[in-house]
Every structure is written in C-alpha cells, then in structure tokens.
Amino acid sequence: MRSAVVVGAGLGGMAVAGALARSGWRVTLLERADRVRPEPTAVVLWPNGVRALRALGLGAGLDAIATPLPDGGIRRPDGQWLVQPRPTPAERMPVVVHREDLHDALIAGLGDQVELRTGVGVRTVRAVPGERPAVGDGRHTFEADLVVAADGTDSEIRRQLAPETTVVSSGCAAWRAVIPWYRAPQLPADQSVHGETLGAGYRFVAASLGERGTAGASRRGGIYWVATAAGAPRPEPPEIQLALLKRWYAGWPAPIATLLEATDPADVVQQEIRELRPLPRAYGFGVGPGGVVLLGDAAHAMPPHLGQGACLAFEDAATLAGLLRESRLPDAVTGYDRLRRPRAATMVRQTRRMSAVLQTRGRLALRARDAALGTISPRMRSTAAAAAAAWQPPS
Ligand SMILES: Cc1cc2nc3c(=O)[nH]c(=O)nc-3n(C[C@H](O)[C@H](O)[C@H](O)COP(=O)(O)OP(=O)(O)OC[C@H]3O[C@@H](n4cnc5c(N)ncnc54)[C@H](O)[C@@H]3O)c2cc1C
Incomplete structure (x- = not known):
C-alpha cells in the first residue's frame, strides 16, 4: 500500500489527505496545533474551487452547506456605483460557506482511514536521493512514499526546499x-x-x-x-x-x-495579509522512488482580494489526487509541478493587479482609480473570473 504524510490539517491538507485515503493510500496527517480547529469565519468559493471539491468527491457535502453569492456590484464610500451589480450565470456564480461547515465536510471526508496526529510540529524534511522522503518533529521521524507540505504560509518544509522564497507583508x-x-x-x-x-x-x-x-x-x-x-x-x-x-x-x-x-x-x-515573493521555483521534488510536494498557502500564499487561496489549495489537492490515480509516483510529482506552477503564477499575477487597484491612496490617484475602476475592474474581474473558471481537474 502506498503511503503519504500530509503536514498541516488546514483546508488544503484535509482535502488532500481525504482524497488520498479514498484512493487507497495509507495517510498520516500531522498537525502542529493541539486541536484541528476551523476559523469562525467564512470563505467564498469560486467555480474552480467548487469544481475541485467535486473532483475530490466532496460535492454532496458542499451542496449541503453552500449559499450562492449573487454579484452585489462595487460602490464607493459615498454610495455611488463604481460597478453595477450584474446577473451572473449559475455556472459562474461563487458560493459562500461557513468555514466550520466546510471543516465538518472535510473531516467527514477523512473517514477512518487517515491517522490524524495533533501536537506534531514538523521541523525537518529529508529529501535526499536514494532515500524515502521523511519529516520529523525532533522526536519522531515520519517516512512515506509521498510527503505533502500543506503547512501554510510559514511552511517549514518550503523554507528548507525552496529557500529562494520569502514571506512578505502585503x-x-x-x-x-x-x-x-x-x-x-x-x-x-x-x-x-x-x-x-x-x-x-x-x-x-x-x-x-x-x-x-x-x-x-x-x-x-x-x-x-x-x-x-x-x-x-x-x-x-x-x-x-x-x-x-x-x-x-x-x-x-x-x-x-x-x-x-x-x-x-x-x-x-484579525489577520495580517502576507504573500510569498517570489513563488517557489518548484512545487514538486522527486526524492528516491517518491517525492515531496508543496500545496496550498505553503506553495502560493497570496492576498485574498480575488478570494482564490482556498480555491487553489483545492485545485492543488484535486490535481495531485488525479495524477496519482493515473501515473506512477515520480511522474505524478513531475506532472503536479508542471501543472500547478503556471496556474498559481497566473492567479498570483491577477491578484497583484487587483491589490494595486485596491490599495490606491491619495486624492489624484484615487480619482484616476475611480475613473478607471468602472472600466478596468469589470475587465480585470472578468479576466480573473475567467482564469479561475477555466480550471479543469486532470481527466
Ligand atoms: C482575510 C482572508 C480572507 C480569505 N478569503 C478567502 C476566500 O474567500 N476564498 C478563498 O478561496 N480563500 C480565501 N482566503 C485564503 C484561504 O484562507 C487560504 O488560502 C487557505 O486557508 C489556505 O489553506 P492551507 O491549508 O494551505 O493553509 P492553512 O489554512 O494555513 O493550514 C496550514 C495548517 O498547517 C499547520 N501547520 C503549520 N506549520 C506546521 C508544522 N510545522 N507542522 C505541522 N503542522 C503545521 C497549521 O497549524 C494549519 O493547521 C482568505 C484569506 C484571508 C487571510
């Protein structure tokens, strides 16, 4: 039986751990916190995120908890419309989900095949030729065919495997x-x-x-x-x-x-908004007969202006699970890297453009922004929405 260690029981880690277990992998899910606990907030899922959850086999769970989110337009603080609300076709409409409901659906998706170990803060990763990949917390070593680093923005595994990347404030x-x-x-x-x-x-x-x-x-x-x-x-x-x-x-x-x-x-x-600069040069690292992959915010933390962070984490999970069903492990790791890096780079680029518009300050700049927003923002948003919607899970 193939084995995986997933580091981090956030949205991305739980999604991928459940998917691998349902495909017959032996999965250990390691979480640094003493309890796996969702934030008491909500998350907007765009059609790509919804499609990814369906590809992961979590569609029914999602349907029970998601509320469609019609386009409400964009206003200025004085109430004037910058962008009028527009009817959205059902297939392009995002949904909003309480994170606690999503958490419950992901926990249900873990079934009883995933060994969840809390209070395990991973500090080291072993990724050397000829040996199976492994992670350790200073007390125990967890070895597997595949290590999935889903340990969030401050990923320790990414810090060791992709030291070119730093976390900066947005x-x-x-x-x-x-x-x-x-x-x-x-x-x-x-x-x-x-x-x-x-x-x-x-x-x-x-x-x-x-x-x-x-x-x-x-x-x-x-x-x-x-x-x-x-x-x-x-x-x-x-x-x-x-x-x-x-x-x-x-x-x-x-x-x-x-x-x-x-x-x-x-x-x-309250949360500081942070992002990765530059993005890691690789999302997949072949190690002996297996590999290590970066997933979710560990791979591409970005500002939430387009509401894509969790959606991309689910895309990552669905892509990895799909590739692992079709190909040998080293090929799946290479395929994951090839598919996910350009995808994340595109969404990060769109998000940064949006950040520049959203964070405009100063009177003149603001007037220019307001004038431009009416034309640019719908275009930018529909480009971003189209890029988001364009994603399909690997067949
Ligand atoms: C204000 C805000 C609004 C947002 N809104 C949206 C939205 O509407 N739509 C959307 O798609 N996205 C949104 N996002 C982004 C989304 O929340 C994240 O992209 C997503 O939660 C990332 O999930 P993750 O599993 O990759 O990482 P995380 O949720 O950060 O999970 C990482 C897990 O790893 C654990 N961990 C960390 N280090 C270690 C270690 N060394 N060993 C073991 N475990 C470890 C952590 O405890 C945590 O449980 C928003 C983000 C913010 C800040």
Missing part, C-alpha cells in the same frame, strides 16, 4: 466575522447584504450565509463580512479594533454600520 490587514443567524440584523427589503465597497486603501465586503439549516442540516447561517485596510494589524484588544472599524467605515453605505454594530468583538478575527 501592506494591509483584514478583519473578518460571521454574525450568527440568531444575531443577524433584519435589513429593509430594498437593502442587499451582498456587495463590495471600495475607499482609499479600505474595502468592505459582505455576504449572506443564508438562514440556518435552509440547505442542509449542518448549515450555520448568518452574515459574513470582511474589512481590509492598508497598514499593519492593530495591537489593541478586539473591542477597540471593532470600535476602530466603526470609525473607519462610518458614513459608508448601508448596511455596513448595521453589520458592525451587530458584531460581537469576540467574533472578530
């Missing part, structure tokens, strides 16, 4: 929260939750997770919002951070103030 921080369904404000009938508002270095996006239990027993429901602001994360406690957000977004179009008001400080998750 110059902004993000705050996210889900207002649970039982505390979600009732909005007037003519007010939509969905949509994006863009100011000078500030951005606010909101989406409805629907009613609890509308699509499936496990759906949590509520309203998800994410606010991004140029600068570093704030050191203050959550209630002060929320007060700051209320000040920064005061006077922005409804329902932003209402949503911030309905948010409990304990629900707010």
